Amino acid sequence: MINEHYRRMLEGRSVIRAISERATARRAEIGERNVFDFSLGNPSVPTTPGFTEAMLDLYEHEPAVKLHSYSPSIGLPEFREAVAHSLNRRFGMDYTANHIYPTSGATAALAHAFRAVTAPGSEIITFAPFFPEYKPYSEAAGLKLTVLPCNPDDFQIDFDALEQAMNANVQAVLINTPNNPSGVVYSAATLKRLGELLEAKQRYYGHSIFLISDEPYREITFDGIEQPYPSKFYANTLSCYSFSKSLSLPGERIGYVAVNPAADESDIFIPLFTQISRATGHNCPSSSIQRACARVIDQTADLAVYERNMDLLYTALHELGFEVVRPGGTFYIFPKALEDDAVAFCEKAMDYDLFMVPGDSFGMPGYVRLAYCLDTSKVEAAIPVLKRFVTEQYMQ
Amino acid sequence: MINEHYRRMLEGRSVIRAISERATARRAEIGERNVFDFSLGNPSVPTTPGFTEAMLDLYEHEPAVKLHSYSPSIGLPEFREAVAHSLNRRFGMDYTANHIYPTSGATAALAHAFRAVTAPGSEIITFAPFFPEYKPYSEAAGLKLTVLPCNPDDFQIDFDALEQAMNANVQAVLINTPNNPSGVVYSAATLKRLGELLEAKQRYYGHSIFLISDEPYREITFDGIEQPYPSKFYANTLSCYSFSKSLSLPGERIGYVAVNPAADESDIFIPLFTQISRATGHNCPSSSIQRACARVIDQTADLAVYERNMDLLYTALHELGFEVVRPGGTFYIFPKALEDDAVAFCEKAMDYDLFMVPGDSFGMPGYVRLAYCLDTSKVEAAIPVLKRFVTEQYMQ
Numbered sequence: 014m015i016n017e018h019y020r021r022m023l024e025g026r027s028v029i030r031a032i033s034e035r036a037t038a039r040r041a042e043i044g045e046r047n048v049f050d051f052s053l054g055n056p057s058v059p060t061t062p063g064f065t066e067a068m069l070d071l072y073e074h075e076p077a078v079k080l081h082s083y084s085p086s087i088g089l090p091e092f093r094e095a096v097a098h099s100l101n102r103r104f105g106m107d108y109t110a111n112h113i114y115p116t117s118g119a120t121a122a123l124a125h126a127f128r129a130v131t132a133p134g135s136e137i138i139t140f141a142p143f144f145p146e147y148k149p150y151s152e153a154a155g156l157k158l159t160v161l162p163c164n165p166d167d168f169q170i171d172f173d174a175l176e177q178a179m180n181a182n183v184q185a186v187l188i189n190t191p192n193n194p195s196g197v198v199y200s201a202a203t204l205k206r207l208g209e210l211l212e213a214k215q216r217y218y219g220h221s222i223f224l225i226s227d228e229p230y231r232e233i234t235f236d237g238i239e240q241p242y243p244s245k246f247y248a249n250t251l252s253c254y255s256f257s258k259s260l261s262l263p264g265e266r267i268g269y270v271a272v273n274p275a276a277d278e279s280d281i282f283i284p285l286f287t288q289i290s291r292a293t294g295h296n297c298p299s300s301s302i303q304r305a306c307a308r309v310i311d312q313t314a315d316l317a318v319y320e321r322n323m324d325l326l327y328t329a330l331h332e333l334g335f336e337v338v339r340p341g342g343t344f345y346i347f348p349k350a351l352e353d354d355a356v357a358f359c360e361k362a363m364d365y366d367l368f369m370v371p372g373d374s375f376g377m378p379g380y381v382r383l384a385y386c387l388d389t390s391k392v393e394a395a396i397p398v399l400k401r402f403v404t405e406q407y408m409q
Numbered sequence: 410m411i412n413e414h415y416r417r418m419l420e421g422r423s424v425i426r427a428i429s430e431r432a433t434a435r436r437a438e439i440g441e442r443n444v445f446d447f448s449l450g451n452p453s454v455p456t457t458p459g460f461t462e463a464m465l466d467l468y469e470h471e472p473a474v475k476l477h478s479y480s481p482s483i484g485l486p487e488f489r490e491a492v493a494h495s496l497n498r499r500f501g502m503d504y505t506a507n508h509i510y511p512t513s514g515a516t517a518a519l520a521h522a523f524r525a526v527t528a529p530g531s532e533i534i535t536f537a538p539f540f541p542e543y544k545p546y547s548e549a550a551g552l553k554l555t556v557l558p559c560n561p562d563d564f565q566i567d568f569d570a571l572e573q574a575m576n577a578n579v580q581a582v583l584i585n586t587p588n589n590p591s592g593v594v595y596s597a598a599t600l601k602r603l604g605e606l607l608e609a610k611q612r613y614y615g616h617s618i619f620l621i622s623d624e625p626y627r628e629i630t631f632d633g634i635e636q637p638y639p640s641k642f643y644a645n646t647l648s649c650y651s652f653s654k655s656l657s658l659p660g661e662r663i664g665y666v667a668v669n670p671a672a673d674e675s676d677i678f679i680p681l682f683t684q685i686s687r688a689t690g691h692n693c694p695s696s697s698i699q700r701a702c703a704r705v706i707d708q709t710a711d712l713a714v715y716e717r718n719m720d721l722l723y724t725a726l727h728e729l730g731f732e733v734v735r736p737g738g739t740f741y742i743f744p745k746a747l748e749d750d751a752v753a754f755c756e757k758a759m760d761y762d763l764f765m766v767p768g769d770s771f772g773m774p775g776y777v778r779l780a781y782c783l784d785t786s787k788v789e790a791a792i793p794v795l796k797r798f799v800t801e802q803y804m805q
Contacts, residue, residue: 068464263478264693264697291549294520296516299698302695
């Protein structure tokens with residue numbers, strides 16, 4: 014018989030997807046150029062030519078049996094080594110291949126990280142605003158997800174709230190920096206303080222507390238600032254990554270978990286992940302794509318468009334009187350709506366064919382998310398429409 | 410803290426993998442040509458040139474943003490349509506794209522099928538000999554896996570055993586034809602009787618009972634006989650497939666679940682599968698590989714080597730006095746060992762550098778599995794060694 018648990022999940026439709034579908038329907042009615050769709054976080058730039066060249070080379074020159082054979086259940090050595098070396102070079106870590114587990118994107122990376130360091134019934138803490146899928150991911154692992162407020166003036170962690178919320182049942186803290194939807198980049202000061210707080214709590218409660226760091230936007234940062242590497246600040250860290258954004262490969266579904274070598278029992282994680290894969294039905298990402306990624310491990314797509322778009326939107330929103338924090342990275346911006354009810358605000362914007370997502374889904378009602386992974390010309394064209402919308406609806 | 414459930418799973422090592430590792434170690438000692446490794450089911454033939462050409466064409470000519478963009482969570486329409494049309498043409502079904510869900514290989518297909526039609530605590534029935542991973546897959550979905558004996562003279566289903574085992578808690582029956590490890594192809598008569606039995610049990614118990622059909626070897630059949638399509642014989646069937654074997658793409662991890670359009674609530678399955686994916690952290694297979702597979706949907710690698718190898722091994726085993734059923738498909742053969750203890754039999758064989766897997770892992774102690782996805786020259790070279798082993802150990 015049909016499983017009732019999953020049947021009930023069908024009722025909780027994704028708001029983001031629903032708005033995106035309305036934008037798509039509207040495009041069919043009035044044409045692409047008249048619709049300003051800021052709903053979806055789908056990378057808008059092509060992958061690096063190096064990736065395409067690597068795939069062509071592999072398909073032209075590698076013997077097919079070798080290229081497409083089963084990778085070991087822990088992934089291909091060359092991929093795992095390339096990731097380890099790259100993270101070591103960039104962030105001064107000391108990973109080996111034995112700390113890297115390839116996954117089908119960040120979703121699978123998080124599914125493995127959650128299950129490795131928690132048990133059903135434990136609590137996991139994250140911070141608003143947060144990626145809405147953290148809820149079903151936590152529920153599926155049997156976890157209680159506690160969402161704490163951030164400092165709304167800069168979206169950094171509210172440490173008083175964290176201090177108060179910690180209890181013996183908290184097994185993991187989940188962060189996402191650069192953050193979807195706020196665009197905040199956690200500073201070294203934030204990460205240092207977080208690491209110190211978790212160290213103290215580990216000692217106090219007498220058990221490990223893991224930091225699960227979701228980092229798909231790691232390479233998209235602005236104003237010349239880089240994302241400090243969270244694992245550098247706290248030994249018990251699992252870094253979850255996807256190449257979807259940095260290499261503009263969202264459909265290819267490749268990512269990894271990197272286990273800090275200084276973590277408790279760090280050597281057990283890769284074997285443990287293979288058992289989690291057996292349980293969830295996960296498979297290693299495609300062998301050929303693992304190999305191509307290994308060859309271009311330090312490359313990215315040309316990500317400069319996101320900073321140009323951020324600048325345009327931030328300036329426009331600021332001038333229009335929005336309360337808005339300048340994003341440090343990602344391709345999102347998260348201003349406060351011009352009325353308390355962000356759902357109503359977004360509904361009114363849709364009358365102008367402006368599609369944004371209310372912050373309610375991200376755990377911050379009253380805010381709205383704009384995804385600006387778009388051609389800059391589209392952002393430029395949207396700004397006068399945004400001005401008209403704000404003027405007509407909120408300034409008269 | 411480290412999850413104790415997965416930690417305990419680490420103790421249950423795969424016997425197949427352990428034997429394969431011994432073979433690998435031995436190769437390093439005495440050289441590839443002196444080791445006869447029948448342990449692993451890793452396809453030995455290259456993929457069809459059509460697949461390579463399709464990938465090269467996509468990477469050369471498709472715009473990268475389009476090629477690598479997120480596929481919808483239900484998969485790419487062109488892949489789902491290609492699968493539906495192909496199954497309709499070949500088996501007289503009437504699938505549409507809305508009955509096809511792309512998965513990362515058969516493992517993920519089974520993970521989705523299990524969770525869709527059972528609830529934790531239900532019972533699922535399968536038949537020995539069976540693929541050992543069915544155990545952890547069932548346990549992870551919270552199911553009780555009941556393994557029934559087959560008819561040992563032909564490996565078809567023992568219907569008396571099935572009739573007796575059915576009870577109100579059985580939500581699904583799991584079959585694997587062509588079968589790993591026996592090589593049996595369930596006949597139309599077997600599938601018809603199975604369908605009738607399940608129909609009757611559905612009426613008797615007043616609820617749906619689903620047939621989950623694991624079919625990665627569907628295209629590898631011998632003696633001019635084709636595998637009758639199980640879903641044709643029973644409406645409540647979920648067909649789980651992987652292109653690993655037919656297209657020799659095991660490392661690319663692409664497969665699907667096909668939902669019989671006549672199944673109860675057949676329209677709910679694809680949305681339900683997306684919820685299961687959210688819960689397990691599953692992602693659609695790679696977009697580019699979905700597209701290439703769609704283009705070569707009716708092609709296979711050159712699979713004739715498996716039949717040649719089967720013929721050689723079957724004849725040799727038969728002549729050496731083994732009780733052995735001639736496989737109808739796959740690249741496995743499953744003779745009875747020459748002593749009651751198949752583990753001891755395989756240990757002795759390893760002294761001759763012959764690597765086989767005892768049937769104990771497959772739920773049939775006393776038998777052994779030989780995987781002959783090897784060059785025919787390797788099988789030919791192994792036969793005199795097999796003869797020497799049998800003569801010296803069991804005929805003196």
